[in-house]
Amino acid sequence: MTLNLLARELGASVVDCSDEFFGAADALLLATTPQRPGTYGLRGADVDGWESRRHNPDHDWVVIRAAHPGRIERVELETTGFRFNAPRRIGVDVSDSAEGPWQEILADADVQPNTVNEYPVADAGRSAAFVRLRIFPDGGVARFRAFGVVDVARSRPPEGVRLSDIRLGCRVRASEGSFGDPWAVISHAMPRNTHDGWETPRRSDADRHFAELSWPEPVRLRTLEVVATPFRGNCAARIAIEASADETSGWAALGTFEITSGATTTIELPATDVRHVRVRALPDGGFSRLWFYGARLPLSHPQAQE
Numbered sequence: 688m689t690l691n692l693l694a695r696e697l698g699a700s701v702v703d704c705s706d707e708f709f710g711a712a713d714a715l716l717l718a719t720t721p722q723r724p725g726t727y728g729l730r731g732a733d734v735d736g737w738e739s740r741r742h743n744p745d746h747d748w749v750v751i752r753a754a755h756p757g758r759i760e761r762v763e764l765e766t767t768g769f770r771f772n773a774p775r776r777i778g779v780d781v782s783d784s785a786e787g788p789w790q791e792i793l794a795d796a797d798v799q800p801n802t803v804n805e806y807p808v809a810d811a812g813r814s815a816a817f818v819r820l821r822i823f824p825d826g827g828v829a830r831f832r833a834f835g836v837v838d839v840a841r842s843r844p845p846e847g848v849r850l851s852d853i854r855l856g857c858r859v860r861a862s863e864g865s866f867g868d869p870w871a872v873i874s875h876a877m878p879r880n881t882h883d884g885w886e887t888p889r890r891s892d893a894d895r896h897f898a899e900l901s902w903p904e905p906v907r908l909r910t911l912e913v914v915a916t917p918f919r920g921n922c923a924a925r926i927a928i929e930a931s932a933d934e935t936s937g938w939a940a941l942g943t944f945e946i947t948s949g950a951t952t953t954i955e956l957p958a959t960d961v962r963h964v965r966v967r968a969l970p971d972g973g974f975s976r977l978w979f980y981g982a983r984l985p986l987s988h989p990q991a992q993e
Contacts, residue, residue, distance in 0.1 A: 689760055689834040693818060694718065696877050697754035700916045700949035702785045702817070704749035709738035710827060712749045713919075715820075721767040721829035735768060738827030746823045747774075749831075750785050752950055753818055755842040757835045758811040762793055764804040764820075765830035773800035774822035779808075779833075781815035789819055798822075814838035845910035845953065845980040849875075855983065856903040861885055862896045867973065869898055878975035881917045886973025897965045898977065905932070905962050907982045911954040913946045914976035922948035923968035930961040938965065946974065960984060 693699045695716035704712040714736050724733040739747040759781065766773040777796050780789035792808050818833055851857055851873040861869035866886040871878070878884055887896040908930070915922045925945050929938040941959060946952040958981075966977055 689836060691832045692753040692755060692757045692759065692835050692837070693751055693831060693833045694754055695916070696879075698877055698914070698916050698951060699754040700752050701919070702750040702752050702949060704737070705747045706739040706743075706825075707737060708740040710734040710736050712737040715749065715828060715831040716751070717830065721765060723768045734827055736827050736829035737831075738769070738772065739822070739825045741825060743825035746821050747825050748819055748821045751818045751820070751831070752785070753816055753833070755837045756783075756814050756816040757837045757842075758814045759792060759808050759818070759833045759835040760811055761808060761834040762806045763830070763832040763834070764798060764806070764828055765832075766798065766800050766802060766804065766827070767829045768801065769827040769829060770801045772827045774798050774824070774826035774828065776823040778821040778823070779806075780819040780821070781812065782817045782819070783815055785817050790815070795823075811835065814841065816841075845912065847909055847980040847982055850902070850906050850908070850979040850981055850983075851900065851977055855906075858901045859898065860901075861898045864888060864891075865896050865898075871975070872898055872977040873900065874976065878914060878917050881921065881973075884915075884918065884973055884975035886918075886921060887923075887968050887971045889971055891971045896971075897967045899963060899965045900977065900979065901963045902961075905960050905984045906979075907984060908941075908956050908959045908961060908964065908979055909981040910979070911956060912976070912978040912980070913952045913954065913974050914978065915946060915948055915950060915952070915974040917949075917975060918973055919949045921972050922946065923970075923972035923974060925969040926974070927967040927969055928956070929965045929967075930959050931963040931965075932960065933962055943969065
């Protein structure tokens with residue numbers, strides 16, 4: 688049984704595209720049925736999909752980070768709503784890097800407008816983390832799906848208990864003046880949009896803004912997953928992590944780490960026993976989720992008896 692490796696709700700995200708003059712490429716990954724808005728903006732009719740400008744002498748392209756690395760067996764290109772402006776042909780490539788090299792898995796396939804075009808993949812090749820859609824010569828596409836099998840050897844979750852969980856008593860607060868719901872950072876669901884997360888103001892003071900997680904009993908941190916899938920243009924470039932053993936102890940720096948916009952970044956932490964942890968977005972920006980993994984400490988642990 689296959690699943691859509693490009694489903695936004697599973698964590699897929701657009702990395703880059705050649706042109707999105709009439710419609711944003713992010714719409715390609717939506718799970719909703721394409722609509723015809725029937726409204727007009729500064730650039731013409733509003734569209735529910737990705738649409739490039741006219742008269743491309745060659746082709747347009749979009750690069751997508753798959754939700755999980757996997758092997759693609761079937762591709763769907765939906766052009767619902769694009770009756771007179773769908774591309775004529777497409778090609779699909781895969782790679783382990785957003786910059787390539789690329790392996791072609793679908794070449795020069797004809798496209799029908801205003802329908803769902805299905806294409807079997809004869810040779811899926813190796814598993815890959817990125818997919819590139821090429822449209823010839825230009826035009827609009829409502830949705831793009833790639834059905835396949837996850838490569839479990841490359842998609843193992845972090846070891847330990849997910850500590851970012853209200854069932855473990857985890858609480859969240861954020862500094863004043865930040866945006867979004869700070870409780871969203873421990874949600875178990877993948878983020879829906881950039882409102883589903885936490886964000887600082889532009890050019891904010893890094894010492895002022897933070898998101899803080901606390902536990903009623905000490906926990907041992909080992910790994911952090913920073914989910915920033917919808918945050919393409921407003922993601923933090925780095926995060927600084929600080930930890931504290933209790934309310935009276937000072938804050939100890941655990942390090943500063945780069946994170947990737949529009950993706951999930953996994954950070955291995957030094958084993959640290961804490962009750963509080965602060966995450967700062969540097970130099971500003973935001974993220975969707977802070978999933979800490981590790982262990983709950985037994986009640987016999989010295990900190991638990993304090």
